Amino acid sequence: MIEELLPAEVSSAEAFTDPPDALLFPEEEALIARxxxxxxxxxxxxxxxxxxxxxxxxVPPAPLLRGERGAPQWPAGIIGSITHCAGYRAAVVARAEQVHTVGIDAEPHAPLPDGVLNVVSLEAERAHLAELSTVHPDTHWDRILFSCKESVYKAWYPITHQWLGFEDARLELAPGTFTAHLRKEGAELAGRPLTTFTGRWLVGGGLVVSTITRIRANDE
Structure with missing residues (x-):
């Protein structure tokens, strides 16, 4: 599913059930001992x-420990992202010499719980979702917005090492794609201001999956 959203530079793997033979390195096992x-x-x-x-x-096998803010600590020269929700797990990785950053998120394709949309969205985004819902009423646009914002944060943090709140990115959704207008100033990528991310999303099998990939060749 997720490979449909990714360029050739990114390697991915996903699971819809928890494999009974999935094993951890001892160092990884220690992270979840309790x-x-x-x-x-x-x-x-x-x-x-x-x-x-x-x-x-x-890449040779090695333990993936925790880095900043609990994110996976990838091998030298590698970037990546992991996501999980009920009935789905996925991970993507790429070589840092080819890709600046990557962020992924998966969610159930269902309405957000009551009250959550007002917390995670801007007034302009809620108006945007209302318009989209009149054209595609069976699509849970609120959940898609939430997933895309999660992907934005996962792509943003490895570049900046700064917090990005839900209010710090204004999203515009379109069928299968989205644009995030970053409202937090001062971040740079490849020597230029980092003001936007573009990404892709997909609904299928009761899930929403969103991704952002920033290829180096596009910025240099």
């Missing part, structure tokens, strides 16, 4: 996907 079953399954299958994606990229 975790409950749900968290253990999410973590284990997420790492399993990451190792699968790294193998396809030709």
């Amino acid at each position: 975790a409950r079953d749900k968290r253990r399954r999410e973590f284990t299958t997420g790492r399993w996907c990451a190792h699968q994606a790294l193998s396809r990229l030709g």
Whole structure:
């Protein structure tokens, strides 16, 4: 599913169930020694996907520990992103010499819980979603917006090492794509102001998956 949204430079792996033979390195196991079953399954299958994606990229197996803000600590020269939700886990990786950043997110294709949309969106975005809903009423645009904003943060943080709130990016959604207008000033990428991300999204099998990939050749 997720490979449909990614360029050739990015390697991916996904799982719709938790493989019973998925194993962790001892160093990874130590990170979830006290975790409950749900968290253990999410973590284990997420790492399993990451190792699968790294193998396809030709990277030797090694433990993936926690880095800044709990994000995976990728091998030298590698960037990546992991996501999980009920019934889905995925990981993507790429070589840093080819890709600046990548961010992914998966969510159930269902309405956001009551009250959440007002927290994660701007007034202009809510008006935008209302317009989209009149044309495609069976699409849960609020959940798509939320997923895309999660992908924005995952792409933003490795570049800037700064927090980005939901209010710091204004999204415009279109069928299968989105543009994020970044409202936080001062960030740069390849020596130029970082003001926008463009991404892709897909609905299928009861899921929403969104991705952002920033290829170096496009910025240099």
